[in-house]
Amino acid sequence: MLKVGIIGATAYTSLELIKILLRHPEVKITYLGVRRTGRPKISDIFPALKGLLDMPCETIEQKEMPGNIDLAFITLPPTISMQYVPLFIQKGIKVIDFSADYRFRDKSLYEKWYKAQHTDSKGIETAVYGLPELFRNETRKTNLVGNPGCYTTATILALAPLLMKGLVHSEDIIVDAKSGISGRGREPKEDTHYCECNENIEAYSVGGHRHSPEIEHILSIKTNQKVSIQFVPHLIPMNRGILCTVYAKPKGGVNGRSSLHDDEVHKLYREFYGKEPFVRLKEGNEMPRTKDVIYTNFCDIATKVTENRIIILSVIDNLIKGASGQAVQNMNVMCGFDEKMGLL
Secondary structure: OEEEEEEOOOOHHHHHHHHHHHOOOOEEEEEEEEOOOOOOEHHHHOHHHOOOOOOEOEEOOOOOOOOOOOEEEEOOOOOOHHHOHHHHHHOOOEEEEOOOOOOOOOHHHHHHHHOOOOOOHHHHHHOEEOOHHHHHHHHHHOOEEEOOOHHHHHHHHHHHHHHHOOOEEEEEEEEEEEEOHHHHOOOOOHHHOHHHHOOOOEEOOOOOOOHHHHHHHHHHHHHOOOOOEEEEEEEOOOOOOEEEEEEEEEOOOOOOOOOOOHHHHHHHHHHHHOOOOOEEEOOOOOOOOHHHOOOOOOEEEEEEEOOOOEEEEEEEOOOHHHHHHHHHHHHHHHHOOOOOOOOO
16 A cells, blocks of 8 residues: 655645545545644635545654655645655655646756745756656656646647657647636635635736646657647636647648648547547537546547648636646656546
């Protein structure tokens, strides 16, 4: 039985993680760490867990790291997480980190976008980007995974087949992304108050969202070419779910028109993701919907070829495939379990 701990157990993603782990046959939750005092029960913080998990939460202290776990899920914010990760790694504990602290292989790129010095150079150099569909072999061999962000997961899975086959221009990509309110986290903010976000849709962080460099960085690594995107996220008044509509310009053709056909692109995606347990492809004119993926670890993808663009649509649950479900998928790969265990 794998003993796991959750460091930062009060996040939305932590609740989803706990729910998944409670039904995982090879896992036992043995530690919950929080940045609160008083040892509150996790079921007092999340009443939905009453009778399912009534474990008290410990105040996380760097000088008193838990010793009764084999793997730690760290759900702390960026720049905070890297203060704890090395301490677990030094004790031989596997780590899956939810923050951005270990998603970049380029330390300077992280420091530019997160406005902080990265204090764990060894970790950032050795961590594996936790998108199993693209980095499964590396994940099997590592003790440290940087769990991807939600927008990045949906966007990278949408673009990878075309970019890796060299069929679209890598520096002419537009991503229009829409997320439910939970994507902004549990911390109270004025713009996520009910009266502010209900009956409203708006773009945010236009031209400066932190997931933009993450998407470009990972796709550039995977395709050995410079990838540049125009990424615009929007907040929409629903609890959860992400829809990304991606516009890529095909190479070749006449007068900028695509020489590819719908069936050729469909075939490419079927071959690329045919054996992936959590990527589902839409056929014909059927479009993906967030309703079909919420509370699941699936990413649903559809493609459509127009005169001068290939349009790719992808949907995920931002809290599951975009966070906690993907983390469990990574855990399964790291620990040699069936990749679908606890998730289907």
